[in-house]
Amino acid sequence: MSKTNPVDNIEEIAENCVAARLRSLNRMVSGIYDVSxxxxxLTISQLNILVxxxxxxxxxxxxxxxxxxxxxxxxxxxVDKLVSNGWxxxxxxEDGRAHVLKLSIRGSETIGRAYPAWKKAQEKAHALLGEEQAESIVAIANQVAFGKR
Amino acid sequence: MSKTNPVDNIEEIAENCVAARLRSLNRMVSGIYDVSxxxxxLTISQLNILVxxxxxxxxxxxxxxxxxxxxxxxxxxxVDKLVSNGWxxxxxxEDGRAHVLKLSIRGSETIGRAYPAWKKAQEKAHALLGEEQAESIVAIANQVAFGKR
DNA sequence: TAAATATAATTGTATATACAACTTAATTGG
DNA sequence: CCAATTAAGTTGTATATACAATTATATTTA
Incomplete structure (x- = not known):
C-alpha cells in the first residue's frame, strides 16, 4: 500500500540517514585533529598514512x-606530498607495477613531533563524543574493516 | 617517566585514532549512498542539503x-549547484546579508525520485555495519549535534 | 610462447571540504 | 546619528576524495 510522498521521504531521510550522520561526525572530529x-x-589524513x-x-x-x-x-x-616533504x-x-613505500627517518620524527597534538585532539574527540561513544566508534570501525589488509 | 618514542606513537595512533576510523567509515558508507x-x-551530500x-x-x-x-x-x-539544477x-x-533558501517543486520531486535509491543504500549501510551499530552511530550523531539548530 | 586478460598505479576531471581574505549589511556605543 | 564592531556570505586557494581513462606490468590461456 501507501506509496510514500516527498514530505514523508524528507522526514524519513532527515531522521535516519546514516551517511549524513557519519559525514557530520567526520567533519566535526576531523576538524578537531586538523586544527590541532x-x-x-600536516593533516590528520597525512598523519594516518604515515602511521x-x-x-x-x-x-x-x-x-x-x-x-x-x-x-x-x-x-x-x-603520497606525492608526503614524498615531497621527505616523510x-x-x-x-619486486612487482614492477607496484613500488614500495617506507616511512623515512624524517617521517618518523614528524610523527613524534605531531604526537602531542594528536593526543590532545584525541582527548577532545573523546570529550565531544563521550568516552563510551568514542570507544563504540572505534569498535565499529575495527569490526567493519579498519586496519585489516 | 617514559617519554614515548616514535614506534610507541605509531602503535598508539594506529590502534586508537578516532578520526582515522570515522574517516574510514565515512568513505565506505558515503560511497554506498553515492553509488546508489x-x-x-546527485550526491548524498547534495541530497541531504535538499532534505x-x-x-x-x-x-x-x-x-x-x-x-x-x-x-x-x-x-x-x-548551494550554487543546487540552484543551477533548479532544486x-x-x-x-529580511536580513540583507542572508538570503532565504527554499526547496523548489523540482527539488522536492528530485528527492522523491532519489528516495528508493537512498533506501537501498540505507539498507546496505545497515547490513555493512550491523543493525545495532548503525543505530548506535545515529544515536551518537544525534546526541552530539546533528540536526540541532 | 604470443595474445588476451587482469592488476597496480597515475592522471584528468569533478565534487566536498576548510581557512583566510574580502564584501556587504546589521548592530552597538559614543 | 555616525563610527566601530560584529555578523553573513562569497571567493581564492589548498587538501581530500572518487570515477573514468590511461599506462605499464603480470598472469593466464589458447
Missing amino acids: IRPLG VTGKLGTAKPKDICSILQLGPSTLSRN IDIQPG | IRPLG VTGKLGTAKPKDICSILQLGPSTLSRN IDIQPG
Whole structure:
C-alpha cells in the first residue's frame, strides 16, 4: 500500500540517514585533529598514512588503501606530498607495477613531533563524543574493516 | 617517566585514532549512498542539503550549516549547484546579508525520485555495519549535534 | 610462447571540504 | 546619528576524495 510522498521521504531521510550522520561526525572530529596538528604542517589524513606506512614497515600502495579504505587515486596524490616533504621514501618493488613505500627517518620524527597534538585532539574527540561513544566508534570501525589488509 | 618514542606513537595512533576510523567509515558508507543515487544525478551530500532545506521550509544558509556541521564556504558552493539544477530557490531575506533558501517543486520531486535509491543504500549501510551499530552511530550523531539548530 | 586478460598505479576531471581574505549589511556605543 | 564592531556570505586557494581513462606490468590461456 501507501506509496510514500516527498514530505514523508524528507522526514524519513532527515531522521535516519546514516551517511549524513557519519559525514557530520567526520567533519566535526576531523576538524578537531586538523586544527590541532596544522601547526606541525600536516593533516590528520597525512598523519594516518604515515602511521600506517610506519606500522607496516614497508607497504605497497594497495595495502594502505585496503587498510584505510581509501581509493588508489586518492592515496597516489597524498603520497606525492608526503614524498615531497621527505616523510616517505619510494623503492622499486619486486612487482614492477607496484613500488614500495617506507616511512623515512624524517617521517618518523614528524610523527613524534605531531604526537602531542594528536593526543590532545584525541582527548577532545573523546570529550565531544563521550568516552563510551568514542570507544563504540572505534569498535565499529575495527569490526567493519579498519586496519585489516 | 617514559617519554614515548616514535614506534610507541605509531602503535598508539594506529590502534586508537578516532578520526582515522570515522574517516574510514565515512568513505565506505558515503560511497554506498553515492553509488546508489549517482544515476539520479546527485550526491548524498547534495541530497541531504535538499532534505534539510525541505524540512525547514525556508532556511538561511547558516541554519543549514549548523544542522549539518558544515562550513559556510562549503555550503555556499554546494548551494550554487543546487540552484543551477533548479532544486533550490533563493529569495531575499529580511536580513540583507542572508538570503532565504527554499526547496523548489523540482527539488522536492528530485528527492522523491532519489528516495528508493537512498533506501537501498540505507539498507546496505545497515547490513555493512550491523543493525545495532548503525543505530548506535545515529544515536551518537544525534546526541552530539546533528540536526540541532 | 604470443595474445588476451587482469592488476597496480597515475592522471584528468569533478565534487566536498576548510581557512583566510574580502564584501556587504546589521548592530552597538559614543 | 555616525563610527566601530560584529555578523553573513562569497571567493581564492589548498587538501581530500572518487570515477573514468590511461599506462605499464603480470598472469593466464589458447
